[in-house]
Amino acid sequence: MALERCTIHMWGLEEKPSLISPESIGLYWFLNGYYSKLQVAHEIEFVFSNNTDLSPNEELPLLVLGDNKISGFVNIVDYLMQDLTSEIDDKGTALLQSSLLQYTSSDLTVLTNYQLYLNKENYETFTRRHFCRLLYWPMWYNTPLHYRAVARERCEDLLGYLPSEEEEALSGSTEPSELAQSKTFKVTQQNKRKGKEELQNAKFNMQYLNKLSEHLKVWIQVRERAMSEKVIPADLLMWANIYVQLQLPDKDKVATHLSQTLGSDFFATLQKQLDLCSHFEPIIPFREPTFQEQGNAIMSIYNKGAKYL
CATH class of the missing domain: 3.40.30 (Glutaredoxin)
Structure with missing residues (x-):
């Protein structure tokens, strides 16, 4: 047939x-x-x-x-x-594996989207530029902006309120009263706004890291109860999410945080698995x-x- x-x-x-x-x-x-x-x-x-x-x-x-x-x-x-x-005789185990896959698809993928679209360094130095290689003009310009807006909306449940593009632009705009001020004053104000933006980015990035380790700890606990020594789909999707996060420009912070919070042995084993999959x-x-x-x-x-x- x-x-x-x-x-x-x-x-x-x-x-x-x-x-x-x-x-x-x-x-x-x-x-x-x-x-x-x-x-x-x-x-x-x-x-x-x-x-x-x-x-x-x-x-x-x-x-x-x-x-x-x-x-x-x-x-x-x-x-x-x-x-x-199916090699899974226990319907409860099958349901647990399915639930784990759904959990990976929703929460962990949302965190990856944060890194791709809302982490300033990753977005400006990789994501936005990469779309220029993936898409034809003019789609390569609007598409990452669209996904950035979607990521912001989806991440709010995990990370709290995230300012929109318009709000970020307004917060950095020059007030009319500043136009007549000296050049030194303007530079000082710009540096203050830049410092405020950097602190805000650092705050959200730290929230992302904490949520990532929290969700992975839950993932690991559920995976142990799934009782399968063989690779299951949830494994592959989790590995793919972590693989992406460890390939982006801001990867060193992610690697250090995961090694510290999940243990160096677990992280080393995870890296070996990612290397194996990426060389299929x-x-x-x-x-x-x-x-x-x-x-x-x-x-x-x-x-x-x-x-x-």
């Missing part, structure tokens, strides 16, 4: 998944390192199209099988593994996106128009 062909669209560049998407990285590891060793039900190919217009909810990764479209690491993994014989030999075939799959200006206009027809 011929296998059904699935096409999986991801964020990626030069035949590798992109750091802006821990779910794309986790799915890439899952398919090349673990799923390929199971009794597969589908023939799969990768396409790094970087085109969220292809997805019903405008998110990647996306699995396309005929007219069916399934988005997100959790949903795609559930679909690919639904026909496999690609097994799943890759192809370039077609013109219709690309996120170019023409297809972007076409896809947006098609949604209203």
